Amino acid sequence: MTERSPMLPPERTRTLILASALLRGAVAAGLGLGSLAVLVTVLWISSPYPDSGPGGALRTAAGIWLLAHGAELLRPDTLSGVPAPVGVVPLLLVAGPVWLAHRAARDAAEPDEGGRRPSQAGVFSAVTAGYLLVVAGAAAYARGGPLRVVPETLAFPVALVVAGAAAAGVWTAAGRPFGSLPSWAPLVLQEAMARTLFRDRAATVCRAAATGAAVLLGGGALVVAVALGRNAAAAQESFLVLSGDWSGRTAVLLLAAALVPNAALWGAAYGLGPGFAFGTGATATPLGLSGTPAVPDFPLLAAVPAPGPATPLNWAACAVPLVAALAVAWCVLRRAAPADGPRARTWSPRETALTTGLAALGCGALMALLTSAAGGPLGTGALGAFGPVGWLAGPAALAWTAIVGVPAALLVRVWRLREPGWAWRRDVPEDDGKKTEDAGRKEEAGKKKGRRGKKADPVEPKRTAASATPASAPAATPPAPAMSGPAAAPEEDAMDDEDDAGFEPYDFLPTDPWHEHGKDWHGKDGREARWASLKQGSGGLMADFPAHIPAALRSDEPSAAPADTDGRSTRGAQGGPGAPGATP
Numbered sequence: 001m002t003e004r005s006p007m008l009p010p011e012r013t014r015t016l017i018l019a020s021a022l023l024r025g026a027v028a029a030g031l032g033l034g035s036l037a038v039l040v041t042v043l044w045i046s047s048p049y050p051d052s053g054p055g056g057a058l059r060t061a062a063g064i065w066l067l068a069h070g071a072e073l074l075r076p077d078t079l080s081g082v083p084a085p086v087g088v089v090p091l092l093l094v095a096g097p098v099w100l101a102h103r104a105a106r107d108a109a110e111p112d113e114g115g116r117r118p119s120q121a122g123v124f125s126a127v128t129a130g131y132l133l134v135v136a137g138a139a140a141y142a143r144g145g146p147l148r149v150v151p152e153t154l155a156f157p158v159a160l161v162v163a164g165a166a167a168a169g170v171w172t173a174a175g176r177p178f179g180s181l182p183s184w185a186p187l188v189l190q191e192a193m194a195r196t197l198f199r200d201r202a203a204t205v206c207r208a209a210a211t212g213a214a215v216l217l218g219g220g221a222l223v224v225a226v227a228l229g230r231n232a233a234a235a236q237e238s239f240l241v242l243s244g245d246w247s248g249r250t251a252v253l254l255l256a257a258a259l260v261p262n263a264a265l266w267g268a269a270y271g272l273g274p275g276f277a278f279g280t281g282a283t284a285t286p287l288g289l290s291g292t293p294a295v296p297d298f299p300l301l302a303a304v305p306a307p308g309p310a311t312p313l314n315w316a317a318c319a320v321p322l323v324a325a326l327a328v329a330w331c332v333l334r335r336a337a338p339a340d341g342p343r344a345r346t347w348s349p350r351e352t353a354l355t356t357g358l359a360a361l362g363c364g365a366l367m368a369l370l371t372s373a374a375g376g377p378l379g380t381g382a383l384g385a386f387g388p389v390g391w392l393a394g395p396a397a398l399a400w401t402a403i404v405g406v407p408a409a410l411l412v413r414v415w416r417l418r419e420p421g422w423a424w425r426r427d428v429p430e431d432d433g434k435k436t437e438d439a440g441r442k443e444e445a446g447k448k449k450g451r452r453g454k455k456a457d458p459v460e461p462k463r464t465a466a467s468a469t470p471a472s473a474p475a476a477t478p479p480a481p482a483m484s485g486p487a488a489a490p491e492e493d494a495m496d497d498e499d500d501a502g503f504e505p506y507d508f509l510p511t512d513p514w515h516e517h518g519k520d521w522h523g524k525d526g527r528e529a530r531w532a533s534l535k536q537g538s539g540g541l542m543a544d545f546p547a548h549i550p551a552a553l554r555s556d557e558p559s560a561a562p563a564d565t566d567g568r569s570t571r572g573a574q575g576g577p578g579a580p581g582a583t584p
Helices: 009-046 054-067 091-109 121-146 150-172 187-193 198-231 230-242 245-256 260-272 299-303 312-338 349-372 388-415 430-456 463-468 490-499 525-538
Strands: 073-074 082-084 277-280 282-285 288-291 387-388
Touching: 009 054, 009 121, 009 150, 009 245, 009 260, 054 073, 054 091, 054 121, 082 388, 082 490, 091 245, 091 260, 091 349, 198 260, 198 299, 198 312, 198 388, 230 245, 230 299, 245 299, 245 430, 260 277, 260 299, 260 312, 260 349, 260 387, 260 388, 282 299, 312 349, 312 388, 349 388, 387 388, 387 430, 463 525
Parallel strands: none
Antiparallel strands: 073 082, 277 282, 277 387, 282 288
16 A cells, blocks of 8 residues: 555555554554453353353453553442442553554554655554544443443543554654754754764663663562562462452453552552552551551452561662662763773763763653552542552652762762773773883883993093094003993892893894994994994885995094004004104
């Protein structure tokens, strides 16, 4: 139907796309209603003494399906004749309708084979409208059954739940983007959403808030499991008393399984401090159970603490919000001060505290919403209030996660940024740092060896003094070469050798190789030797031509030469110019 055809105009194709989305929403609602109707019908068939015919069973299935969306039901057949409300929603049943509506909107918003993506607003409206049409039909059909729907609850929260699931499906099909805000939004928020850094912070806040709520839910389930284990005999007796045949016990077991998320939220509210209402005249908190509870006969209610003051085991439930606050702080720290990132990427203390506080606010909002859905009335009179109170559990979750989570996040951040530090604080990899450290050690050892070489080098006569010597005067005897390093300063070299233990020094070239071989540094042989060494070290970059001694430097060559045993200059003995008795 969504295939573009050359025989149809574009307007007709868009209409078919919206019609397909409307049909998807209706099919999703029909699948959820049909699945629950099949289950109720099987239980009705297996019951040995059914109270009504197949019409009554189907109307009951329709009422339970609407209850799974958050609608409030009424039981008209009561002993007092006053219709009793049923407002406790089995949260496990909510997962089926929400997932079906989400999947329908996601599939309808996917692009077709031609790569064209349908209008997101149109798909959302069509899927929601198709689903709500089935909701309206089911509400009208269940009006004459044992569970009737309160009409006001069809708009809120049933329509809101369906619209939220459809919107999430369209958002998923688009790739879960953090798009721009509408034009009527404040300019500050629009500019903030355009920045990638803001989107990263927002994703961290949402993830940390969801983590805190999940930890609270899991901790509450653990509290209920421990309480049921302690009162296993009472729970078993309640389960056996409610029904004597296997079909009835199966129905009780399925209802208890559907209420397990509710029980987990009750346990979380109990650990947070506000507790839950056990009727209009009783409240269960970690400090004890006060008032006179109205206890219906149901297996999960065996986990409720006994009346009277609390024990240390009851106080242990307060560890649940403590762990949740630490989980929120840890989730924020994974981005604020990552263990495998450089120090330059860490957030400031203000950013860390603000993000943790916003995550605590989100966790409190989630817990307020969930605990409000987990409770509700189960009748009139004493059962008019049953379960946790959302406007108390939400602020308690906010207080726990903010008071504990923000300081914990700041302290762990300071611990990770301490001076000794971990390896993650370095801005370079560990191997490169090790190589740099080894190179520094070698350089330091080379400097020490160079200092020792300077101490051991022979002292070269000053060229100015040599050139100032008259040509006719006999050449002065050159100073004796300085003693070698070990003989000159044995104590200093011994200390340097101890410092150099374990270090591998550089391979330095001899500081004065020409003096060792009897060559003059400024002579022709010395210049040629230095030129050959530079050419060899250049790696072939230096041109191949002989060393040239400029004329200006030839006159600077030392005229003094070592004297022979007779006190005459060597150059003079050879008839050099300027020597006594030299041949012109």
